[in-house]
Each structure stands twice: as C-alpha cells, then as structure tokens.
Amino acid sequence: MARIGVFVCWCGSNIAGTVDVKKVAEEVSKLPYVVYSTDYKYMCSDPGQNMIKEAIKEHRLTGVVVSACSPRMHEVTFRRTVQEEGVNPYMMEMANIREHCSWVHDDMEEATEKAIELVRMAVAKAVELEPMEKIEVPVTKRALVIGGGIAGIQAALDIADGGVEVILVEKSPSIGGKMSQLDETFPTLDCSQCILTPKMVDAAQHPNIKIYSYAELEELDGFIGNFQARIRQKARSVDMELCNGCGDCWNKCPQKKIPSEFEAGMSDRAAIYVPFPQAIPNTPVIDRENCIYFQSGKCGVCAKICPTGAISYDQSDEFITEEVGAVVVATGYDLFNTDVIGEYGYGEIPDVISGLQFERLSSASGPTEGKIVRPSDGKKPEEVAFICCVGSRDDKYGRPYCSRICCMYTAKHAILLHHKSHGSQAYVFYIDVRAGGKGYEEFLRRATEEEGAIYMRGRVSRLYRDNGKVVVKGADTLSGAQIELHCDMVVLANGITASPGAEELARKLSISYDEYGFYSEAHPKLRPVETNTAGIYLAGCCQAPKDIPDSVSQASAAASKVLALFSGDFLTREPNIAEVNPFTCTGCFTCREVCPYDAIDEEEVTVHIDGKKVTRTIARVNLGKCQGCGICCAVCRSNAINLKGTKDLQIFRQIKAFTGSEKEKSDEPVGSKK
Amino acid sequence: MKWEIKTEDIHTSFRDEVEELSGESFGACYQCGKCSAGCPIAFAMDHGPTKIMRFCQLGMEDEVINSDTPWLCASCQACTTRCPREIDIAEVMDALRIIAKRRGIKPRTDPDIALFAEIFLSNLRWFGRIYELGLVGEFNLLSGRFFKDFGKAPAMFLKRKLALLPSNPFKWGKVREIFKKCEKMKEGEGRE
Known part of the structure; x- marks a missing residue:
C-alpha cells in the first residue's frame, strides 16, 4: 500500500505570504494514504531536503509530494533527494502552489483552499505513480557545423581537436565568411586576413574536418545524438579532383563584368571565379546565371583552355547524407541594406559607400590595393564623414537593436583614413559610442586624441550631391548646432541584420528565432549557446550581432557543449515518453x-x-x-x-480528487474515452 | 536658460500635459538630433527641435513655453518622417502651440505668428480649403500691415496661385463638421 509524505514549502513569503501553509499541511494529512505531512520555510534548502530524507526513513514513505514552486524550478532537485534515500525518483510529484496559486492570488483564504485542492490532486496522482528508469540512447560521435565564417571555422577546429569528426558546410564557394573581407580589425589593428587565413588552412588540412563548400543543408532528420543531415552539393561545374587552381579559366573568361561579391561591388569578377586569392578550396565555380555558355550555349572558352580538363558543364547538384550527433549553427549575418534609407541616397550618390566597401577600399588586397580614393573620380578624399547607426537603433526601419560592431569599426575607419590618406579629415556622426569591449574605449580615444577624428553627436538627416561634393546635413546636439558639411566621401556604418534564408534554415532545424530572424538561445543568460532543440548549438552572429572576439568565444563554447555531449557512449533521457x-x-x-x-x-x-x-x-x-x-x-x-508519468489513470485520479467523486471506489477511470 | 535642474522641476505635470495632448511619449526620444539636423527652419529657431524634446523630457516648462521654436515650426514633418524612434515631433510642436495659447503666451519674434495660426484655422473651418485671398486679406487687416506682400499678388494671379473666389461653396460645411466632431471628442463626449 502506498505511503505518501507531503512537504509544503513556504518559499519564504512567496507562498506563505498568501497561503496558510500550516493549514495546508494539516488538511492534507487527513487524506487517504498520507502518513506524514509537514511544512518548512525553504524545502529546496539543505535542511528542507534533509527533512524529506528523514521522513522517508522514519515513515517508510513510498511516494513524496512536494508542494512548492513550478517543477521547472526544482523537480530535478527533489527527484535527486528521494533517490538518495532509495526511493525511485519518479515517485516524487510536485504540486505547484507558487506560480499557480500564491503569486496569482491575493485572498489568503481562497488561495489556501486552492492550494489544498492542488495538493490533494497531487497526492491522488502520487498514489498511482510507477517507478521509471532513465532511457539510454546511443550517440553518433560526429558533428555538423553549418557556416564557414570565423565562428564556424573556430567551432569546427575546436571540435576536431577534441578528436571528433566534423562536417563543415559552407554556402559560398570558399570558407572565410565576412571576416575575410575586412581590412584591419579593432582594437588591435591586426590584419584580418593575416589572422584568419591560417585558421582556414588549419581547417582545410585537419584530418578530422571535412569541408563541403558551395553546399547547403537540405534537410535535417533525427534527434540529439542521431541526426541525419542531407546536404546539397551545388554544381561547381568544375571537377575538384582535376582542377589545379592555375587560374587560366578566370583570366580568359570573356564575361568579366559581374560585380564581385567579395569586393562588395567595388570591382568586377569573371563568370568562372574564386572569390579571393586565398580561397579555400582554391577551386573556381561557374556562376551559371552569368555564364555565356549556360545562358546562350556558345562560348566554352574555359573548357577549351583548361590544361587538366576540369571544366564539367554537365555537373548537377548532388545530395549527400551524413550521420551526425550534434549540429552547430554558425550562419552569420548580412549587412543592413541601406538602399531603403532614401535620405542617404546610397546607390544614387557614388561617393556614399557602405562600411564594407570602405574595408575593401582600405584593404591592401582590395581593388585599389589599399589606396583610399573616392569612387566617383578616383581622387583622394579630403573630407570624409562617417555615419553611425545606419540601420541600427532605428524603429523606423524595424531595427531597434544595437548592432554592437559599428561604433568600433567606424573608429577604426577613422584611424585607417588617417593612416592611409594623409591630410584627410574624418568626421564621425554618432548617437552614443558603445565601446564596451576590452581595449575598446582606449581605441576610441586613440581615434580622437591621436588620429584627429572629429566626433559629432547627432544623427545625419540627409545627404545630397552638390557640385561634386556630398553635402551632409547633420546636427551636433551637444552644442545644439545644425551642421552642414561638404564632404568628398561619406561612409555609412551599416548595422547587422539576420542572414537571408535564416528563417528557412530555422524551420529545417526546428529551432526558434526572434522577430528579426536571429536564432533564439535556450536561455538568454544561462544557456547562451544552446537552442531549444536538443543537440543543436549556436555560434556567432546568427544568434545576435557580435564582434569577432565574441563570435570566437561563442564558437568555442558551442564546441565544448558538443564535446561534452560526445563524452559518453550513451545519452540519458527522461523516461516520460x-x-x-x-x-x-x-x-x-x-x-x-x-x-x-x-x-x-x-x-x-x-x-x-x-x-x-x-x-x-x-x-x-x-x-x-x-x-x-x-x-x-x-x-x-x-x-x-x-x-509514462502522466498515464490516463493518474490523470483521472487527479480529476476525481478535484471533482470530489472519491466516493466511487471503482478503479475504472471516470469518463474514460473507452 | 535654466542652469540648475532640481527634483521638483522634473516632477511637474508639464511633461504629462504635453504627452497627453500630443499623444507622443518623450521616453522614446534618445536625443539623436536627426530632427534638428534636417529641420529647414532650425536656423531661425532659438532652440532646435532636439533641445525642445529634451526640455520636455525634463519638464522644463518655462524654456519650452517661452521658446519660439514651436511657433516657427512650419509643420513640414521632415522630423516626423525621419525620426528613428517614430515620434511625431510636428505633433508635439502643435501641442506646444496649443498650450502656449492656453497660457496666453505670444511668440516673441513676431506676435502675429499666433494670429496667423488662428486665422488659418478659421479660414479652413469656413471654406473647407484654404482661401488664400481671404486669408491674406484678414491677416493684413488684423495685423495692421495692410499692404504686406501686396506687390506679389499680380504675378501670383497670373500664375493661378491665387484664386479670386473660394472653392466649391456647396462643400464648405463638410470640414466644419469635422471641426465640430473633433471639438466634441475633446470635450469627452461622443468619442468613437
């Protein structure tokens, strides 16, 4: 026969302030099967848990009802408590008299009555509880990393270094991501490519890493420890085995007027191309939409000229299925599309450029080999305005959040301008400068104190062209003055938006995302790299805007979660299935x-x-x-x-206890659907 | 200009009054300055719109009420259109003009600005659309500047910028009804 003990928690004044806990304990002691009941200030504390243990010993309890907070808070705690005293952990039932009762009611008498009802129901269920054991599921010790930017590369390297095989899937022809496009990085002015490319090479050469570039995840099936990833290898139209990366094809390709994605449209590329010289893999792809052969059937120059016969026009998309145990999503971000801000004239005024375009202008490997010139006439710009918060902190364009990187990269741009274009003057329009990282504030001060940047606190209202110059209509709210500058070039500090297709991928992975398309972490503070779907982790800007150090940290954190998951041969799961x-x-x-x-x-x-x-x-x-x-x-x-754990009989017993039809001593559930 | 702000200055009902009248919340303003940056009249103002918003945030009634900024505002709505926090700043300026009028405060630069606003509204109320000739005539008459802008009239007539007669008289009553309904709603009756 069941012997139930009931433990009523005060939760300080959280429960005891509205519920007469003593009365609850006394009332429920009269219930059938209840052999012991008591109350205590904090049941979850050590003395509270010891009370439960003592009572189990003394009264030979077979089941325990803890009447306290939500099971989401302390179910695990109390299951462990009863287990330590030799009772099956699933013989513990919680009655939530805090969230469901004391927190939502004012009247003490009524709340107490409700609490008694809740406990009475929990006791009725506890009588019918059955012992259960945790389930063990085997784990496939391989990981899938989606996205080959700095976050994806770092996660892949860390997991691979832990001795686990990694599948790295990258959408574009080369790994490297946005970081490969940057010139120097704040706050140390390290050359971005110089610190990134060794990591790219490490990833390519790592025996545990398999890279699928120009590939996308098509479908993800399965569950934690046992996923099946279906990957679409898009047709490169070039045989990766045969190609030796000599470059004859892209040099001879007659179609060379395609704006280069890597150069942010600052220069052109051919229809057959590698995005940048250090690309990994260094195998070109044919951009079929712009290729003359694919559009008109004529041409075929690349196939004729290729010394190894690697060009393969009839290649088609292939599908590969990989078995993996965990997934790290590191799909990155996109820059805010400044076209939509009409008053800034981006796209119409040639000398208004985006932050990324400035990076390419300033980069030694860029189209101007690091010479900063303005796009309209190729002259050196004397006066350059930088505008912060373009598409950030802006409700009007649906981006109320701070993009976190623009303040610092704008300070960096001002410094780079001073370094590379002597005598040029940088004006920075800002609202607030957010320099919260290590060494960031010092870096900002360097821009204003040593590099001569003039900071003006105000958002720019309008940009227009006048006599070859760009007129900046701004304000300085500190002096209260309206400002009109005639500049040679204006750089917009685009904010971060979710990567296009982020929502589609989220649906494939069954993970949730916020209203802006950033993936949701399981808990904003305590589970920042996990998603709500077990076995899927997040790294980098796909979760929220962040800079390189934060992306790398999160990638390593996600990798450590994956390695922890793979540390045993089995996963244990709750048996409530x-x-x-x-x-x-x-x-x-x-x-x-x-x-x-x-x-x-x-x-x-x-x-x-x-x-x-x-x-x-x-x-x-x-x-x-x-x-x-x-x-x-x-x-x-x-x-x-x-x-299991909420069987029909257990639920109907609860209902019976609540509706007071206990008189019917029949074991048949009342109102059963049978 | 007040150089010291104390607790009791901040806890005045002024901010609430403006917020209620304009339907806008000053908490939303983060003082980015975009309204002042794009304001075509800012050169003539004693304080830019950004400062006015700040004064309202801090309940600095005297500074706001005695500023000419609301009176000079042309209601072109460049600020409203571009505000990243989607505050209708032009509406706030309107509310400030109403409050100033309630307090009997006249614009310092030119007291006739208030007169013009009144004539403009009554003109609209009467004719449904602005009848420019009537508007200018009434304004010149009441402000005592009888021949103000007189020389410009012939050219404007020729370019059909000034009509001799007001618009369709059969539709005059429609706008009057709107005015009446608004007034009724303000009194708290018949709000729909």
Missing part, C-alpha cells in the same frame, strides 16, 4: 500519422489469444525520438498508447 500496450494495439498506425517527431516504428509481436498464436504488426515507440508530447495518446482509438 509514450508506451504502447502490445495487447490492445490494433496496428492502425494513426499515431504514426500524427507524430511530429517520426517516433513510431513497426514491430511484429506474437500473442496468445484464446490459446492460439497470433502474429501481428503493432506500433513501437522509438526511445530516442519520442519527446513525450502525447498527441499519439489523444488519437489512439483503442487507448493502447499512454504517456
């Missing part, structure tokens, strides 16, 4: 139709019915996939599938 009764299952498989996790398998069973052997096909629950949502239980017409 669906269970099929083989005697009543008719094998109709309606459950399989509705299951969102694809967790219903088929099983052949032999049963004895009326002395005859009958072999039937029935449903079986996949222990790894089932998430315990319970939809199958709702649709099962023979009531053969049940959710």
